[in-house]
Amino acid sequence: MEPQAVKLLAAGISMGLGAIGPGIGIGLLAGKALEAIGRNPEARNYITTNMILAIAFAEAIGIYALVIAIILIFT
Amino acid sequence: MIKVLGIVVVVAILAAAGYQVRSPRPEVIVPAEIIAHPFGFPLSNTFITAWITIAVLLTLFYFATGFNGSRMKLIPSGIQNFMEAAVGGLLDFVVGIAGEHNGRKFFPLVATIFLFIITNAWLGLLPGFGTIGPVSNVEHGNPRDFKEVNLGGLKLALILPGMPQPEAAKDDDSAVVAHPAKTPEGMINGVLVPALRPANTDLNTTLGLALIAMLFIQFWGIQANGPFSYGGRFLRVGEIFKGRIGFGLLDLYVGLLETIGEFAKIISFTFRLFGNMFAGEVLLLFIAWLVPFVGVLPFMGLELFVGFVQALVFAGLTLVFSTMAVASHGEEHAEHAESH
Numbered sequence: 269m270e271p272q273a274v275k276l277l278a279a280g281i282s283m284g285l286g287a288i289g290p291g292i293g294i295g296l297l298a299g300k301a302l303e304a305i306g307r308n309p310e311a312r313n314y315i316t317t318n319m320i321l322a323i324a325f326a327e328a329i330g331i332y333a334l335v336i337a338i339i340l341i342f343t
Numbered sequence: 344m345i346k347v348l349g350i351v352v353v354v355a356i357l358a359a360a361g362y363q364v365r366s367p368r369p370e371v372i373v374p375a376e377i378i379a380h381p382f383g384f385p386l387s388n389t390f391i392t393a394w395i396t397i398a399v400l401l402t403l404f405y406f407a408t409g410f411n412g413s414r415m416k417l418i419p420s421g422i423q424n425f426m427e428a429a430v431g432g433l434l435d436f437v438v439g440i441a442g443e444h445n446g447r448k449f450f451p452l453v454a455t456i457f458l459f460i461i462t463n464a465w466l467g468l469l470p471g472f473g474t475i476g477p478v479s480n481v482e483h484g485n486p487r488d489f490k491e492v493n494l495g496g497l498k499l500a501l502i503l504p505g506m507p508q509p510e511a512a513k514d515d516d517s518a519v520v521a522h523p524a525k526t527p528e529g530m531i532n533g534v535l536v537p538a539l540r541p542a543n544t545d546l547n548t549t550l551g552l553a554l555i556a557m558l559f560i561q562f563w564g565i566q567a568n569g570p571f572s573y574g575g576r577f578l579r580v581g582e583i584f585k586g587r588i589g590f591g592l593l594d595l596y597v598g599l600l601e602t603i604g605e606f607a608k609i610i611s612f613t614f615r616l617f618g619n620m621f622a623g624e625v626l627l628l629f630i631a632w633l634v635p636f637v638g639v640l641p642f643m644g645l646e647l648f649v650g651f652v653q654a655l656v657f658a659g660l661t662l663v664f665s666t667m668a669v670a671s672h673g674e675e676h677a678e679h680a681e682s683h
Contacts, residue, residue, distance in 0.1 A: 317436075321663075324656035328611055331618030338625065342371045 279340040286333020293326035354637055361636025367487075367502050369628035373621070375545040376536045378477065388537055389545035392472070396462045396542060433457060440659070441666045449665050452559050456552060457658035460543060464620060464650025467541025468643060473624065476538035478531060488530040500531045543620035543653075546613065553612035556661040557605065564668030573668070577602045608664065612657065619653045 301319035305312050375387035407426035408415050419427050433454045438446035466472070478489055478500045489500035542548045564573045575581065579598040583591035623646045630638045 320652060321656060321659050324615070324652060324660075328615035328618070331622065332614055334622050335614060335618045338371065338622065339373060342373060 275340050279337040282333050282340065283337040286336075287330050290326050290330035293329075294323050297322050297326060358634070358637045361634075363504060365504050365635040366628070366631040367506070368632055369625070370535070371625050371628070375540060375547070378536055378538060387545065387547075388476070388540040389542045389548060392466065392539050393463065393542040393548060395539075396459065396466055399466065400458060400462055429458075430454065436659075437662055440662050445666060445669055448563070449662055452556070453658045453662045453665075456556065456661060457654045460552070460616065460657055461650055461654035463542040463548070464654065465647065467543070467620075467624065468627075468646055468650075472539045472541055473537045473628070476536045478533040478535055480533050486532050486534055488532055489535075491531045500533070500535075502535075541620060541624060543616055544624050546617050549613045549616040549620075550609075552616070552657065553609045556612060556657075556664075557609050560661065560664050560668050561605075563665050567669040577605075612660070616653055616657055619649055623649055 304315050375389040377385045377387050379386040407423045437450045437453050492499045577598050579594040582594045630642050
């Protein structure tokens with residue numbers, strides 16, 4: 269196959285597979301955080317702050333895949 | 344019911360109006376474009392934007408404090424009030440995670456990182472970033488035709504809706520063939536090199552921030568624990584000296600993982616910020632091309648939020664890693680001994 273076609277295919281596969289993990293991870297995180305807030309509404313701010321921090325960790329993995337996909341498409 | 348109908352009508356009118364002023368197909372260029380060479384130094388457009396950010400922050404703080412307290416009033420108002428709220432909020436955040444003494448030590452770096460990243464991110468959303476710049480014949484990018492307009496000596500090259508788009512880049516040798524059609528009358532051929540580009544979309548900015556953050560984390564760790572105690576976190580030879588070879592080798596392996604982890608943190612800091620900001624910029628450009636007026640609004644909101652969250656995450660992670668580095672290594676050993 270032509271290199272350009274393989275590059276585009278690789279970009280699609282990389283982003284598609286790379287989004288599975290962070291999607292599940294962030295869903296689990298948010299679920300547990302909401303559960304914790306439900307049990308203890310007083311700690312709402314503390315739980316939310318830490319949840320955002322942890323979600324950024326998980327999201328970063330998806331962003332790595334996105335960077336690879338963008339580099340593949342545009343160079 | 345009337346309200347819903349009204350909203351639908353307004354959105355439809357905006358969409359129709361937006362189609363008249365639609366953007367051209369975006370050109371995505373990953374490295375920052377060099378636009379000048381003063382004294383032989385390659386000046387990129389992100390460098391200029393970073394300096395604009397610094398100027399904005401300095402101006403805000405000057406009008407809030409006067410740099411030596413000369414403009415500060417006892418009862419704050421206006422900009423001083425706003426900056427006091429911002430700095431106070433940041434201090435509460437930092438002290439909340441790191442404790443009172445360590446928090447005050449870490450505060451300058453963490454707050455500076457936060458303010459720098461968030462100002463960079465939000466400035467990049469203003470009009471003019473990525474869209475205004477000189478048209479030149481550079482190597483990368485697809486040349487296109489711009490409509491030339493002469494305003495009494497000021498020569499402008501415009502892209503108007505409905506003008507032909509450049510063809511997508513081809514990887515084979517056909518690109519080497521000379522430009523097929525002659526440039527029509529009144530048009531300029533070339534590539535738009537934006538004069539301003541958000542600083543966070545440059546890998547150099549994010550790498551620089553990550554390196555500074557990690558250097559400070561190591562420095563504070565060594566300052567608080569002493570070089571041998573802090574180094575003992577990475578080179579764990581305590582167990583081998585005590586004679587337990589099995590656990591000793593395991594501990595050495597754990598130390599190796601810690602070392603790799605420190606370098607991985609640099610990479611992860613860099614690419615987390617770069618990926619979020621760069622992908623956000625590309626997303627905005629493409630949405631502006633696909634759904635001109637209406638589609639951009641929710642994504643602008645998303646970009647505002649993402650800029651804030653990424654600044655918070657970068658600063659917050661620097662803070663958390665500093666707190667972990669400063670925490671005494673001896674506590675970990677006490678837990679370790681208890682569990683055996």
